[in-house]
Amino acid sequence: MKKLLAILLVAAMAFTMVACGGAASSAPVTSTSDAASSSAEVGSEPVTIRFCWWGGDSRHEATQKAVDAFMAKYPNITVETEFGAWTDWETNVATQIMAGTAPDLMQINWNWINSYSADGSAFLDLNTVSDILDLSQFPQDSLAKCVVGQNLQSVPVSMTGRIFYWNKTTFDKAGISVPTSLEELMAAGQTFKTKLGDDYYPLVAGEYDRMILMTYYLESIYGKDWVVDGKVNYTVDEIQKGLEWLTSLEEAHVMPTLKKLAGDGAESIDKNQNWIDGHYAGIWEWDSSASKMTKAAEGQEIVVGDFFTDIGEYQGGFTKVSMGFSISANTKHPAETALLMNFLLNEAEGVEIMASERGIPVSAIALKTCKEKGLLNEMVAEANGKVMAYSKYNLDPTYEDAGLKGNPDGVYYKVMSKLSYGEKDAAASAADLLAGVTEVLEK
Amino acid sequence: MAINNKVAPKAGKEKRKGLNKLERNYMGWVFIAPWLIGFLIFKLYPFASSLVYSFTDFHLFKGMTKVGLFNYIKIFTDEDIMKALWVTIKYAFTTVPLKLVAALFIAYILNFKIKFVNAFRTAYYIPSILGGSVAIAVLWKALFRDNGLINTGLAMFGAEGINWLSEPKYALFIISLLRVWQFGSAMVIFLAALKGVPTDLYEAATIDGAGKWKQFFSITVPMITPVIFYNLITQLVQAFQEFNGPYIITQGGPLQSTTLISLLVYNKAFRSYEMGISSAMAWVMFLIVMVLTIISFVSQKYWVYYGDEDGKGGK
Incomplete structure (x- = not known):
């Protein structure tokens, strides 16, 4: 019996080691060039590939429809889809990347190529499948943003930046036009308070929104990127000025305090009753979020705002890759996966179904197709056009590091909430922000 | 054949x-x-x-090297982690006594022969079935937000609303209240224990002139101390593992006043992928629970009555 017990325990332990060690042994160690050369051409044998993305219902429906069209066109390729909401999506995919079980094709957030594949081991170098994936449709500067570890690890689906959206219905109610300058915005705060009441604000911004808003403000004044060569490009005094400006927005009744926002008990601004019913009449949001924010405030007129030119002499605001498509370095079917990627990004059939579900396409041919067929969401196109024309600064991928934008222990959250709650003043908050960001950059 | x-x-x-x-x-x-x-x-x-x-700096995407006791030293020198530990202890020491008192009190009442007693028992047990459900946490959030049902109710009586979720001094209490409300399972165990108290003890006490309160504190409580002890340990362990409530209702805010150590463990492990420090935090939490459990076991000889001479409960 002892023998059997020993055998059972050893077997169970071995099984444990195999099960848990499997992840490590199949970790993304495959050389990207090997992966590509192993199947350089699309075969005719039946293959199955996996494709994952996050998003809302409309994106799910459009993408699934496009995938169905792809499978109809290439009947030997079966595509298994995995999709869901953004919440905890990154954790899910990151774990799969780590375990070497990531889907063949992935919709990724731009900073993932730095976070998970700084050495180029997680994602396939897309240059190796450029005979199938038409990279010439993408501007070189946008492709350059996706090169990490000397590999082209992703292709940008769309570019994005932040811009103001205003609830014109509420501004009309207050008897003023939507602000086109900082001066007008500051004046709107008092107008809202006196004409509409204490609980009406012309702008609302959460912790991370405030960080991006402050970056826009500082870029407009000082004319430089937030991070350069892995170091914060602003002095503590300059950051203090930005934080003081944020405080002045609260004091002038331009935006509610974070305490007020926490009391609203909403998960995000688009789910906040005060945005839905127009009590909060402005947001500083990604251009690609127009549909979401407009849909939330149904029955009210939401318009795309203009950048303020009276903040400073520079055109503040940054642009970044909104999201990209990447191929797993572990894929056994790089050619077929690249074929699917090309279908979704460049081929008319796929592009027409996908339209602007992932923002305004970066692919030249996709943009042309969408414009000719009138497939672009007008508001998204307007917002994206303004952002791309105005914002002149670059974003360092670490700007979105979990240690910075994580809630509740990310640096941005802690600094912004302590400042807004009055627990720390602008000078101390600036020092904390600079130290916190520097620590993350040095990791 | x-x-x-x-x-x-x-x-x-x-x-x-x-x-x-x-x-x-x-x-x-x-x-x-x-x-x-x-x-x-x-x-x-x-x-x-x-x-x-826990003795390495294991990062899911950056590998692992040995760091000795560095993570443990960091835990006790990092302001955020120490704050989270303190908040967790405050949470546990608020929730557990309140939950046990509520469970015992209601169980005591439901032990009397009153009309519709089974319906009451079911009603009080239902919140426990819902457990750590996300839906209940969302409902809790809706109840206690600034324009939620609680403040609306207060306004009907002319009282000013309270910033339950956005005021650091109230937020943790609201999270505790959610778990206190779910006292049903502890109540059922108390109820079973109360049924086991011999009725002749009460009869003798009544003859001696003891009132209901005297009987409760001098007969009921001592007789069910083994069950109180059991509930104390299980509730304590549960309290230190609390996650859903603060994660959904306040996301650890405001000002990290509801950031329990479990939230930090999760964030460090699955958002920052820093498994080393995250594992160390989990072990510190485990050690705290273990020490509290040992203290409880050691102390039981002073307050737990097992009804036999050696006090070893049936051994």
Whole structure:
């Protein structure tokens, strides 16, 4: 019996080691060039590939429809889809990347190529499948943003930046036009308070929104990127000025305090009753979020705002890759996966179904197709056009590091909430922000 | 036929003998093998490996090197982690006593022969069935937000609304209240214990002139101390593992006033992928719970009554 017990325990332990060690042994160690050369051409044998993305219902429906069209066109390729909401999506995919079980094709957030594949081991170098994936449709500067570890690890689906959206219905109610300058915005705060009441604000911004808003403000004044060569490009005094400006927005009744926002008990601004019913009449949001924010405030007129030119002499605001498509370095079917990627990004059939579900396409041919067929969401196109024309600064991928934008222990959250709650003043908050960001950059 | 009749019983006997031996020596292990394998894979291996990781700077995407006690030193010098530990202790020491008192009080009332007692028992138990459900946490959030049902109710009586979720001094209490409200399972255990208290003790006390309160504190409570002790330990462990409430209702805010250590463990492990420090935090939490449990076990000889002479509860 002892023998059997020993055998059972050893077997169970071995099984444990195999099960848990499997992840490590199949970790993304495959050389990207090997992966590509192993199947350089699309075969005719039946293959199955996996494709994952996050998003809302409309994106799910459009993408699934496009995938169905792809499978109809290439009947030997079966595509298994995995999709869901953004919440905890990154954790899910990151774990799969780590375990070497990531889907063949992935919709990724731009900073993932730095976070998970700084050495180029997680994602396939897309240059190796450029005979199938038409990279010439993408501007070189946008492709350059996706090169990490000397590999082209992703292709940008769309570019994005932040811009103001205003609830014109509420501004009309207050008897003023939507602000086109900082001066007008500051004046709107008092107008809202006196004409509409204490609980009406012309702008609302959460912790991370405030960080991006402050970056826009500082870029407009000082004319430089937030991070350069892995170091914060602003002095503590300059950051203090930005934080003081944020405080002045609260004091002038331009935006509610974070305490007020926490009391609203909403998960995000688009789910906040005060945005839905127009009590909060402005947001500083990604251009690609127009549909979401407009849909939330149904029955009210939401318009795309203009950048303020009276903040400073520079055109503040940054642009970044909104999201990209990447191929797993572990894929056994790089050619077929690249074929699917090309279908979704460049081929008319796929592009027409996908339209602007992932923002305004970066692919030249996709943009042309969408414009000719009138497939672009007008508001998204307007917002994206303004952002791309105005914002002149670059974003360092670490700007979105979990240690910075994580809630509740990310640096941005802690600094912004302590400042807004009055627990720390602008000078101390600036020092904390600079130290916190520097620590993350040095990791 | 005659031959067959002779052979068949012999073969059957041999077969039975074999099965009996297998049953006696091996079958037990075979039956528990699924559990054993599951335990090794999903409990023991993570448990042991997390201890190893806690002495490294293991990052899911950056590899691992040994750092000795660095993570443990960091835990006790990092302002955020220490604050989270303190918040967790405050949470546990608020929630557990309140929950036990509420459960015992309601169980005591429901032990009387009153009309619709079964309906009341069911009603009070229902919140426990809902457990750590996300839906209940969302409902809680809706109740306590600035324009939620609670403040609306207060306004009807002319009272000013309270910033339950956005005021650091109230937010943790609201999270505690959610778990206190779910006292049903502890209540059912108390109810079973109350049924086990001999009625002759009450009869004798009544004859001696003891009132209901006197009987409660001098008979009921001492007689059910083993169950109080059991509930104390289980609720304490649960409280230190609380996650859903603060994660959904306040996301750890405002000003990290509801950031329990479990939230930090999750964030460090699955958002920052820093498994080393995260494992160390989990082990510190484990050690705290273990120390509190040991203290409770040691203290039981002073306050837990097992009804036998040596106080070892049936041993």
